[in-house]
Amino acid sequence: MVAGSRAVLGFTGAGISTECGVPDFRSPGSPWRVNSPIPFDLFMASEEARCEAWRRKFAMDDLYGHATPGRGHRALAGLVAAGRMPAIVTQNIDGLHQAAGVPADKVVELHGNGTYATCLDCGTRHELADVRWRFEASGRAPTCRSCGGVVKSATVSFGQAMPEQAMRRATRLALACDLVVAVGSSLVVHPAAEFPLLAKRNGARLVIVNAEPTPLDGVADLVINADIGTVLAPLSAVV
Numbered sequence: 001m002v003a004g005s006r007a008v009l010g011f012t013g014a015g016i017s018t019e020c021g022v023p024d025f026r027s028p029g030s031p032w033r034v035n036s037p038i039p040f041d042l043f044m045a046s047e048e049a050r051c052e053a054w055r056r057k058f059a060m061d062d063l064y065g066h067a068t069p070g071r072g073h074r075a076l077a078g079l080v081a082a083g084r085m086p087a088i089v090t091q092n093i094d095g096l097h098q099a100a101g102v103p104a105d106k107v108v109e110l111h112g113n114g115t116y117a118t119c120l121d122c123g124t125r126h127e128l129a130d131v132r133w134r135f136e137a138s139g140r141a142p143t144c145r146s147c148g149g150v151v152k153s154a155t156v157s158f159g160q161a162m163p164e165q166a167m168r169r170a171t172r173l174a175l176a177c178d179l180v181v182a183v184g185s186s187l188v189v190h191p192a193a194e195f196p197l198l199a200k201r202n203g204a205r206l207v208i209v210n211a212e213p214t215p216l217d218g219v220a221d222l223v224i225n226a227d228i229g230t231v232l233a234p235l236s237a238v239v
């Protein structure tokens with residue numbers, strides 16, 4: 001199907017990064033099941049909640065922040081390099097598509113990026129090492145060096161608005177592809193999960209590669225319930 005398609009859209013979720021040691025959200029034993037992410041309104045509500053969010057963020061980064069790309073990332077990067085995959089729309093915040101060599105402008109991050117922070121007021125980028133140093137030195141949640149605003153990891157938290165430009169790009173890409181390959185996502189979080197469906201409704205074929213069933217299996221043209229690295233690695237022979 002990849003060989004016979006003009007424009008293949010990659011759509012990825014946390015499952016593509018599990019072989020790299022980064023846990024997904026909904027598999028049994030996921031640390032996110034125990035330590036659920038702090039919602040946006042709580043983060044905004046108090047200094048105490050922001051400190052707790054930073055503590056959890058840095059603890060997770062210590063455990064999983066040094067991951068390197070896996071076979072799934074490399075296979076998709078190969079399709080991008082070969083000109084078969086115009087872009088990858090991802091729910092992941094780990095930056096591993098870029099680390100696998102996909103140009104940053106070809107990765108559409110629906111849920112932001114956890115490898116840096118931004119000011120919610122003025123948008124200034126803040127490096128995590130700097131935020132961490134200030135947090136650990138002062139015990140307070142760091143504020144923006146430019147405007148004094150609230151600084152937050154550049155991820156999209158529950159209750160926070162989706163990034164408009166990424167949403168527009170993902171829509172355009174979904175409407176322009178003739179095959180969408182949804183990899184490693186439970187496809188239950190909206191609006192992200194709507195993009196594979198939008199592509200399918202617009203005439204593209206839909207392939208799902210995931211260990212477990214998803215709500216979109218019934219409309220997919222092909223569902224492969226198997227290990228992502230194993231399934232995607234042979235794609236390098238197609239290009």
Ligand code: OAD
Nearest residue numbers: 013014015018024025026091184185186210211212227228
């Ligand atoms: P989930 O944890 O919901 O789904 C990951 C899927 O990948 C699961 O269905 C696993 O069975 C599957 N999986 C894991 N490892 C696999 C492997 N090696 N081979 C095959 N399948 C594998 O993750 P997402 O769908 O990405 O949002 O979650 C969507 C959003 O929910 C995330 O972006 C995050 C979360 O809350 C925000 O933080 C806003």
Ligand code: ZN
Nearest residue numbers: 119122144147
């Ligand atoms: Zn600012």
